[in-house]
Amino acid sequence: xKLIKTAFASVAFSLLATPAMAEQPMDHSKMDHSAHAxxxxxxxxxxxxxxxxxxVTAKVNGLVCDFCAQAVRKVFKKQEAVESVNVDxxxxxxxxxxxxxxxxxxxxxxxxxxxxxxxxxSIDRGEGA
Amino acid sequence: MSxxxxxxxxxxxxxxxxxxxxxxxxxxxxPGGWTIMQVNNGDSSSLHAHYSPTASDxxxxxxxxxxxxxxxxxxxxxxxxxxxxxxxxxxxNTYLKLGVGQAxxxxxxxxxxxxxxxxxxxxxxxxxxxxYEARATDYAGNKSVRHSGRVGVAPYIGDxxxxxxxxxLQVDNHPExxxxxxxxxxxxxxxxxxxxxxxxTLETEELLANWIIRF
Numbered sequence: 536x537k538l539i540k541t542a543f544a545s546v547a548f549s550l551l552a553t554p555a556m557a558e559q560p561m562d563h564s565k566m567d568h569s570a571h572a573x574x575x576x577x578x579x580x581x582x583x584x585x586x587x588x589x590x591v592t593a594k595v596n597g598l599v600c601d602f603c604a605q606a607v608r609k610v611f612k613k614q615e616a617v618e619s620v621n622v623d624x625x626x627x628x629x630x631x632x633x634x635x636x637x638x639x640x641x642x643x644x645x646x647x648x649x650x651x652x653x654x655x656x657s658i659d660r661g662e663g664a
Numbered sequence: 665m666s667x668x669x670x671x672x673x674x675x676x677x678x679x680x681x682x683x684x685x686x687x688x689x690x691x692x693x694x695p696g697g698w699t700i701m702q703v704n705n706g707d708s709s710s711l712h713a714h715y716s717p718t719a720s721d722x723x724x725x726x727x728x729x730x731x732x733x734x735x736x737x738x739x740x741x742x743x744x745x746x747x748x749x750x751x752x753x754x755x756x757n758t759y760l761k762l763g764v765g766q767a768x769x770x771x772x773x774x775x776x777x778x779x780x781x782x783x784x785x786x787x788x789x790x791x792x793x794x795x796y797e798a799r800a801t802d803y804a805g806n807k808s809v810r811h812s813g814r815v816g817v818a819p820y821i822g823d824x825x826x827x828x829x830x831x832x833l834q835v836d837n838h839p840e841x842x843x844x845x846x847x848x849x850x851x852x853x854x855x856x857x858x859x860x861x862x863x864x865t866l867e868t869e870e871l872l873a874n875w876i877i878r879f
Contacts, residue, residue: 597754600828606719624824627752
């Protein structure tokens with residue numbers, strides 16, 4: 536009986552939670568968007584960082600899972616100066632693409648990374664700095 | 665029973681839990697993040713929806729229907745990240761979990777002020793996982809303590825946004841239970857903002873099914 540209750544509760548919740556799947560990150564470079572043009576998705580790659588006016592690469596400790604990557608993306612995406620946020624779990628790096636004419640100083644980057652719950656190791660500014 | 669007379673053993677349980685050996689999934693999100701967690705096993709089914717105002721705190725609704733103790737708990741849960749260690753390729757955390765609310769025993773008994781306290785710790789790399797949680801509950805005067813530990817390994821390492829898979833083994837200790845020690849092999853699927861766990865408890869032949877969604 537408990538098994539049935541457990542299975543029922545899980546299935547019921549799954550149905551209720553299905554809309555939240557619309558937010559799951561995807562690698563759009565490998566996908567055909569024509570079939571789900573109405574979906575709201577949040578890809579890791581918002582835009583080509585090289586196309587941004589300036590890129591900043593932050594080396595961060597503690598990035599071990601997708602929840603971690605999502606945390607830093609959410610926090611940095613709220614910044615007016617930030618055009619794109621790309622997280623590389625392999626290297627533990629966050630690549631920020633800044634908008635034309637925008638700046639984001641090291642102190643602010645460090646503060647935002649700590650606010651996300653992680654630790655800043657170093658900051659490397661691209662050629663456009 | 666007065667609140668004070670109930671609070672004393674509750675505080676003792678909290679003290680014990682805080683000093684117990686090392687837990688479970690992260691109950692705190694990023695600032696402004698919402699999380700829905702649902703846990704189902706043979707003993708209980710619970711739902712926890714919380715909001716994180718900071719990366720160190722979360723507060724939200726918690727409801728549990730517990731068939732092992734014949735009680736329904738509904739209340740508020742506060743989670744606090746006590747300490748985080750961020751390494752180049754690892755992360756470790758300790759958490760405090762506190763809940764207060766109303767427990768309604770099955771049957772004719774009236775609802776009572778109830779609560780729980782828990783201490784949790786975890787360590788994770790992209791390949792390995794270990795956690796421990798101690799949880800003391802007082803549901804309508806029925807006090808109990810549980811320990812839960814996990815180890816896990818990821819058979820492959822995926823990039824952000826990929827489907828991540830973990831193979832895990834959970835061991836639970838519930839001294840008051842019919843089966844004081846149970847083992848549950850489970851598989852965890854993790855993709856983007858969603859995590860699903862499916863397992864089977866060997867001793868009780870019951871299903872484990874957990875969900876976490878973060879947004």
